[in-house]
Amino acid sequence: xxxxxxxxxxxxxxxxxxxxxxxxxxxxxxxxxxxxxxxxxxxxxxxxxxxxxxxxxxxxxxxxxxxxxxxxxxxxxxxxxxxxxxxxxxxxxxxxxxxxxxxxxxxxxxxxxxxxxxxxxxxxxxxxxxxxxxxxxxxxxxxxxxxxxxxxxxxxxxxxxxxxxxxxxxxxxxxxxxxxxxxxxxxxxxxxxxxxxxxxxxxxxxxxxxxxxxxxxxxxxxxxxxxxxxxxxxxxxxxxxxxxxxxxxxxxxxxxxxxxxxxxxxxxxxxxxxxxxxxxxxxxxxxxxxxxxxxxxxxxxxxxxxxxxxxxxxxxxxxxxxxxxxxxxxxxxxxxxxxxxxxxxxxxxxxx
Amino acid sequence: xxxxxxxxxxxxxxxxxxxxxxxxxxxxxxxxxxxxxxxxxxxxxxxxxxxxxxxxxxxxxxxxxxxxxxxxxxxxxxxxxxxxxxxxxxxxxxxxxxxxxxxxxxxxxxxxxxxxxxxxxxxxxxxxxxxxxxxxxxxxxxxxxxxxxxxxxxxxxxxxxxxxxxxxxxxxxxxxxxxxxxxxxxxxxxxxxxxxxxxxxxxxxxxxxxxxxxxxxxxxxxxxxxxxxxxxxxxxxxxxxxxxxxxxxxxxxxxxxxxxxxxxxxxxxxxxxxxxxxxxxxxxxxxxxxxxxxxxxxxxxxxxxxxxxxxxxxxxxxxxxxxxxxxxxxxxxxxxxxxxxxxxxxxxxxxxxxxxxxxx
Numbered sequence: 001x002x003x004x005x006x007x008x009x010x011x012x013x014x015x016x017x018x019x020x021x022x023x024x025x026x027x028x029x030x031x032x033x034x035x036x037x038x039x040x041x042x043x044x045x046x047x048x049x050x051x052x053x054x055x056x057x058x059x060x061x062x063x064x065x066x067x068x069x070x071x072x073x074x075x076x077x078x079x080x081x082x083x084x085x086x087x088x089x090x091x092x093x094x095x096x097x098x099x100x101x102x103x104x105x106x107x108x109x110x111x112x113x114x115x116x117x118x119x120x121x122x123x124x125x126x127x128x129x130x131x132x133x134x135x136x137x138x139x140x141x142x143x144x145x146x147x148x149x150x151x152x153x154x155x156x157x158x159x160x161x162x163x164x165x166x167x168x169x170x171x172x173x174x175x176x177x178x179x180x181x182x183x184x185x186x187x188x189x190x191x192x193x194x195x196x197x198x199x200x201x202x203x204x205x206x207x208x209x210x211x212x213x214x215x216x217x218x219x220x221x222x223x224x225x226x227x228x229x230x231x232x233x234x235x236x237x238x239x240x241x242x243x244x245x246x247x248x249x250x251x252x253x254x255x256x257x258x259x260x261x262x263x264x265x266x267x268x269x270x271x272x273x274x275x276x277x278x279x280x281x282x283x284x285x286x287x288x289x290x291x292x293x294x295x296x297x298x299x300x301x302x303x304x305x306x307x308x309x310x311x312x313x314x315x316x317x318x319x320x321x322x323x324x325x326x327x328x329x330x331x332x333x334x335x336x337x338x339x340x341x342x343x344x345x346x347x348x349x350x351x352x
Numbered sequence: 353x354x355x356x357x358x359x360x361x362x363x364x365x366x367x368x369x370x371x372x373x374x375x376x377x378x379x380x381x382x383x384x385x386x387x388x389x390x391x392x393x394x395x396x397x398x399x400x401x402x403x404x405x406x407x408x409x410x411x412x413x414x415x416x417x418x419x420x421x422x423x424x425x426x427x428x429x430x431x432x433x434x435x436x437x438x439x440x441x442x443x444x445x446x447x448x449x450x451x452x453x454x455x456x457x458x459x460x461x462x463x464x465x466x467x468x469x470x471x472x473x474x475x476x477x478x479x480x481x482x483x484x485x486x487x488x489x490x491x492x493x494x495x496x497x498x499x500x501x502x503x504x505x506x507x508x509x510x511x512x513x514x515x516x517x518x519x520x521x522x523x524x525x526x527x528x529x530x531x532x533x534x535x536x537x538x539x540x541x542x543x544x545x546x547x548x549x550x551x552x553x554x555x556x557x558x559x560x561x562x563x564x565x566x567x568x569x570x571x572x573x574x575x576x577x578x579x580x581x582x583x584x585x586x587x588x589x590x591x592x593x594x595x596x597x598x599x600x601x602x603x604x605x606x607x608x609x610x611x612x613x614x615x616x617x618x619x620x621x622x623x624x625x626x627x628x629x630x631x632x633x634x635x636x637x638x639x640x641x642x643x644x645x646x647x648x649x650x651x652x653x654x655x656x657x658x659x660x661x662x663x664x665x666x667x668x669x670x671x672x673x674x675x676x677x678x679x680x681x682x683x684x685x686x687x688x689x690x691x692x693x694x695x696x697x698x699x700x701x702x703x704x705x706x707x708x709x710x711x712x
Contacts, residue, residue, distance in 0.1 A: 145579045290674065
């Protein structure tokens with residue numbers, strides 16, 4: 001089975017061809033920021049990016065495919081799974097009937113347009129907006145602020161599957177806490193494969209290399225009303241310029257580790273504090289599962305850091321064994337989802 | 353420090369000004385012999401803009417109580433307020449402390465700030481030492497616990513230190529250990545709600561419904577921060593209105609119209625599903641906070657103590673227990689022992705068993 005994977009990121013489009021679960025090739029098309037600035041909305045980039053997809057297909061002489069899969073975006077709340085891209089989905093994207101603007105929103109359009117060339121089905125898998133929360137997890141202490149299910153669904157679901165496989169368990173019989181640790185951080189209790197809570201893709205919980213995470217609410221209120229800060233400035237310091245970047249001027253974990261190794265005490269305190277907060281969030285989410293946990297699964301780019309893993313493991317290993325699945329693995333996760341459907345292991349879902 | 357001659361019986365007056373009452377008690381050693389709770393209606397209090405202005409109004413009640421006591425007092429203790437960040441323990445009330453309170457050099461305008469002021473008035477009249485114990489502004493957080501992902505904002509601690517530490521000492525006594533050798537999570541659920549991690553006798557980290565912790569009967573707890581930013585700049589609320597979600601208007605009261613847990617529990621027993629759902633959501637967030645602090649202590653927790661007025665509710669304590677008993681045994685000490693804690697600490701100080709700290 002040949003599956004083409006298209007994953008639009010902020011400044012790249014990643015394209016890969018899978019022959020069953022083997023990656024035949026992967027290409028990354030890069031865009032410079034000045035080029036992208038010309039497009040007021042993400043959706044305006046579709047034509048340009050689609051042209052590049054076609055060029056890559058020509059380059060690799062691709063003339064047959066079984067399916068195309070695109071990275072899923074910020075759709076309305078959906079159950080996890082593999083969705084066939086239909087016209088309703090495309091219309092929702094084009095009419096901005098989405099929960100937020102994100103470059104991944106155009107993944108489905110690129111996949112659908114490409115699939116039409118080959119007359120094969122197109123899918124998305126486990127989009128960011130998968131919502132499988134327990135109702136109780138939706139409540140915040142302010143009625144108009146709902147706790148929203150946004151997380152690194154694709155990698156979290158894949159990691160849960162890998163964890164089940166490693167422990168030789170049926171995923172239906174597992175309870176995990178899965179922590180995706182990358183430039184953003186998601187910590188989720190995963191009960192029988194379902195993501196029943198999450199730190200709202202870091203709008204609560206630990207700070208990350210680029211995001212501020214949860215904050216003392218009234219301090220933020222004071223700051224907003226102080227007149228000293230622009231809304232845009234605060235917003236950037238919450239997402240993009242917060243966390244490690246705000247303290248240390250870099251989101252590059254390796255640089256931070258180097259600074260710690262040569263005795264930079266600020267770097268050490270901030271690193272330790274981040275790990276401390278990640279540990280607390282994992283502890284909180286373990287409680288959601290009432291302590292019945294088969295393993296804590298750590299994944300994402302930061303888990304290549306031994307320092308992080310060692311430090312974090314010492315905080316959380318009392319809960320359950322800790323297993324590490326490094327990297328982000330979005331391309332694999334997208335391909336694998338579609339292959340499960342093509343092989344009849346899983347039913348595709350209809351977007352309605 | 354001059355070692356005082358040990359007496360067999362110490363006589364202590366304790367004063368605890370709350371938002372709608374003033375509690376005054378007379379202790380002979382650790383035994384409470386008289387206690388009066390003077391309630392104040394919101395009409396009575398409405399004429400005062402700032403809490404410090406209630407000083408003379410509240411003094412009348414303290415004075416009335418003093419007239420009932422015909423034995424000489426050895427010390428007076430006021431509830432420690434929301435002063436500047438201080439270590440826990442027992443502090444002598446001095447003129448600098450009173451000055452700071454009167455000049456508003458404190459972290460919040462809070463009824464407990466009248467504690468040192470009223471105690472000081474007793475002290476001056478009777479010429480006896482005056483103390484505060486484990487003030488609300490007790491701040492013993494680990495450095496690591498102070499860091500947020502936003503450099504302009506630091507995590508700080510304001511907590512029910514008095515009751516929390518007293519209940520922790522009680523647990524240590526009951527199991528025959530020293531508090532210093534235990535790690536405990538103490539959850540105070542009353543008007544406020546704090547989840548406290550106690551290690552080496554200090555409150556090392558805290559999750560507070562008024563800041564970033566669980567939702568409580570009247571506070572919102574942690575919320576999605578970007579959404580809060582949007583609301584702050586929406587023009588829909590002024591600062592006071594928005595802040596009030598953490599001081600009286602958020603949490604259960606926002607959903608159920610009351611902050612009375614007694615009332616809510618009654619509604620649940622009569623089959624009110626909404627009341628049950630939101631109360632369970634509170635239980636859920638409290639439990640998550642306990643789990644978070646357990647990880648902060650690397651899981652080495654000797655016990656989880658549930659205390660405060662709301663801990664009389666079995667629905668709530670059993671609900672929490674179900675989530676967290678995997679971490680450590682859950683002990684329920686309902687109610688508050690603030691008056692007892694103040695007297696107990698004063699006696700320890702008079703006996704020379706603990707060092708009295710000097711406020712500067």
